Amino acid sequence: MPKFETVVVETDLLILGGGMAACGAAVEAAYWAKQNGLKVTLVDKAAVDRSGAVAMGLSAINQYVGLKDGANTLKDYVDYVRNDLMGITREDLVANIARHVDSSVHLFEKWGLPIWKDADGKYVHEGRWQLMINGESYKVVVAEAAKNALRESGVGEIFERVFIVGPLLDGDKCAGAVGFSVRENKLYIFKAKATLTAMGGAVHVFKPRSSGEGMGRAWYPPWNSGSSAYFTLKAGAEMTCQEVRFIPVRFKDAYGPVGAWFLLFKSRATNAMGGDYMVERKPELEKWGPYGRVKPVPANLRNYLGMLDVIDGKGPISMRTEEALGKLAEQYKDDPKAYQKKMKELESEAWEDFLDMTISQAILWAATNVRPEQKSSEIAAAEPYFIGSHSGASGAWVSGPEDLQTAETKSEYFWGYPCMSTVKGLFCAGDASGASSHKFSSGSHAEGRIAAKAAIKYVVENNTAPKLDQAAIDKLAAEILQPLETFEKNKNATTDEDVNPNYIKPRAFMFRLQKIMDEYAGGVTAQFTTNKAQLERALELLAFLKEDSAKLGASNLHELMRCWENVHRMWQAEAHVRTMLFREETRWPGYYFRADTPKLDEDKWHVFANCRCDPKTGKWEMLTRPVLHVFGQPTTKQPEPAVAAAR
């Protein structure tokens, strides 16, 4: 095996990741670090210009509250998020992001992001909270400000193409991270007084619908490999909402966005018989407590109604693009010139929606000669994803801000620094922090800023260099490089380097993980349904997989990264299975259905299901935390009589 050089980097604040949250953290940290004479280091496994979930671009900003125009209040946003998550959300965290997100959006605009404006100079909304943008270079612009901030302030350093494997610990504190370059034989030891993790969610934990070449066409990008979840779990942080996966309904196969079609063009979705499941299956909503009665209907319940149609053999489900565009055309029936102009405008908007963020969908429409004004297009539920920034909620359990608490919530939700996990010095943002859904790209940026300011304050108030055990670091370093060693030692035992009894390649390892999750933990094949026995079987099989992770083999640095990405996915999977097993009810039926506990149980399970893995013993602990309200709640929380009788 080639020799590896060890590079030791000492810093004050270590930012892990390079996406929206990490870029927000960099801009914010640069300012406060300079004021306080501190150093900031950002580490990205890719190139910051085009890394993270916004790497391709986006066609909308999904969180803008409009506080300056009095359009909405913080409570409005909190109500929306809590209802969408079936009552399980941290109001303090959601409100904190909501009160800062407009600032990030205003900054994006100044940095150069084109946001659509109407004739009066007001932002054009796609929906109540969503703004339309020309977002091809969204990430480039946001990354540029982050890089400029770190460079101009003179406090920052950026490492690209360095893959972070896991945390360094100093007693009960996080003391940095360890990783390796995917370009040269270098091992990196980052020693830090505070660490901010923003390494995204997790994709490819479950078997995707497309398992050939199209496997990469996941809805969320395949480079989101569960690194945030692994990092926080291995540091011993308490995790929350690990059961709350997200399943997006998108245009089938290429996963193009449906938001503009539903919200902007007011399109309906109908089944093979022309029926509208949102209308025909409305009575089903009554079974889901107060959440079935709110508007907008929670994403998972909308999914569920469509899934019931598919299970009943009423698929495919179609987005009625021709009907929506026809209705718009009707408004211009007496003015053919204006009609042509409007249609041209709409056509351009519809295609930009795809070309800005899911170019594959544009190719698929072109390859199947789709003319949306003539023919509807199929939509379908994708596969499960872990994404705390969207309608999922998985992530670390973090402290809220002190000033958005009641006396009651403060005792449960505040421990010193906003966005700090239960591990001292370990801060989380974006997909890394849980129970604060619907932050999307803009809110993740804002949360990165909140976390970075808090982390700098933490360093100022706890300014001691970490004490690290060199023997432990050496052991970790050897473990990280083991797959290269294993491959090198055994590769000549067979004539095909991918088939060898002494090691498993990362690709095969990923397929094994995906098969377990798909079949036993409520994946596509299982119609998103599972039960206690299935989940226990999943844990048995995951235990074998975990043992075999010590026998991963890598032929080069790229494969070494793939090895560790899949170990990260495996840990996300285990946290997910354990938490679904722990929560003995069905609360998000369009995300997963526990067939043995098929109903919502507000009396017992209106709580957060949290977990923690002890970094010393490896033992898992499951616990509940109360859902407490910062904001006044609607009074009608009793189920209606018909539903109560059915329970």
Add this chain to the structure above:
Amino acid sequence: MPSYVIPDKCDGCKALDKTACQHICPNDLMVLDKDKMKAYNRDPSMCWECYNCVKICPTQAVQVRGYADFVPLGASAVPLRSTDSILWTVTFRDGTLKRFKFPIRTTPEGTAVPNGGFDTKGDLNSNALFTEPSSLGLPAVVGLTNAGGAHA
């Protein structure tokens, strides 16, 4: 295959220390075959078709062929990205051609000023972030008293 490289056009970015596509790929897929001095996608099934390699290639040598397991052959989407806009040419399987042009940014490349021109007072102990409250367009950061119906 998702992204693929046209050998006649690729020069391996020979003047640079690494190829542009290799530099930008978010999933570490593009690599240079040093014997042939041509780039290639080492794992098409892990490609998101994000087009960053296509957009960045200085010789327009990288293109995308839709995923073979669900996209019929014959269509393409080809971008031409300039400093302020992107021009797309979409060719249908039946030969129909559509062209779209969208703006990509409103400022010259490289000029994003971190504070966006907003002032900051700079108190590490306040609830105002860098550039706030100025960048919020409000006199102060919203607290529980004006959040719209808090308990406290």
